[in-house]
Amino acid sequence: MKTQSLKSLPMNKQAGFTLVELIIVIVILGILAVTAAPRFLNLQGDANASTLEGLQGSIRSGMNIVNGKAIIASLHKKTAAENAEITGDNGENVSIIFGYPAATKAAFEAFLDVDFADNSADDTFDSKDFNIDTSTAGTAIIFPNSYISDDECRIEYTQATATTGPVVVTPPTINIFIDEC
Template structure:
C-alpha cells in the first residue's frame, strides 16, 4: 500500500464571493424590494376589504332574522313596522326588512356606527342622508370612496303587494 505524505497532497484553493459580487446581489435585491414590496404590503386595504365582506355577511344574516321575525308577526307586507330582536331594541322595518336608517342598523347588527356628521368615532362610518339608502364605509373613508357597502331598502308594488328584497352592494376596489 502506497502512502502519501502531507506535503504531496494538492492544496485546495478557497473560493468565495468577491465584494463586487456581493454588492451586485444586494443592489438586485434592493430593486426587487422597491418594485415588489408595495404590491404585497397593502395590508390596510386588504384588512378594510375583509372587514367590509364580514360586515356584509352580518347584514345579510341579520336582515334574514329580522325578515323572519317580521313574517311571524305578520308585518312583512306593511310599509313600516317594528320588530324586536335579541338585543331587546326594536328594529324599524320596511316591508319586513330593516329600514335604511342608522337606528335600524345599530339595532339589528349590534355594531356602533358613526354618522356622517361625526365620522371616525365608532366601528364604521354610516351615511343615511339619502332616503332608502345606507352607505357604510370603514373609518377614515368617505362616502365617495370605492370602499363601501350600499344597502337599498326593500320596496313593494301596489295592488297585491309584491315585495322586492333589499339589495346589498359591496365595493372594495379602492380599500
C-alpha cells in the same frame, strides 16, 4: 534549512466580491423589493376589505332574521309610512319596510349591535365601529373608519321596495365595493 527572502514569498490573494457582483445583487434585491413590498405593505387595505366582507355577512344574516320575525308577526307587507317595527335580539326596535330593515342608522344599530358614526355635528368619524351615510333616502352607505362616503371601499344597502297592485316585494340589495380599500 533554506530561507527565502520576503520578496519571493507568494502573496495571499484576498477573496471578495467585485463591484459588478455587488451591483447585480443590489439590482436583484431592488426588483424583489418593488414586487414583494406592496403585497406586504397593503395590510390596512386588506383589513378594511375583510372587515367589510364580514359586516356584509352580518347584514345578510341579520336581515334574514328580521324578515323571519316580520313574517311571523304578519308585518312583512307594511310600508315605511306604517312605521312597522320588530324587536331585535338585543331588545331594541328595528324599523322595517316590507319585512326588511329600513336603511337608517337606528335600524342598523338595532339589528347588528354595531355602533355607527354619521356625518352629523355631534358624531365624529373614527369614534365608532363604522361610518354610515343615510343622506339618500332608502340607501345606507357603510364604510370603514377614516373613509368618506365617496370612496370605493364601502357597502351599499338599498332597502326593500314593492310594486303596487298585488304586492310583490323586492328584497334589499347589498353591494360591496372593496377594490380601493
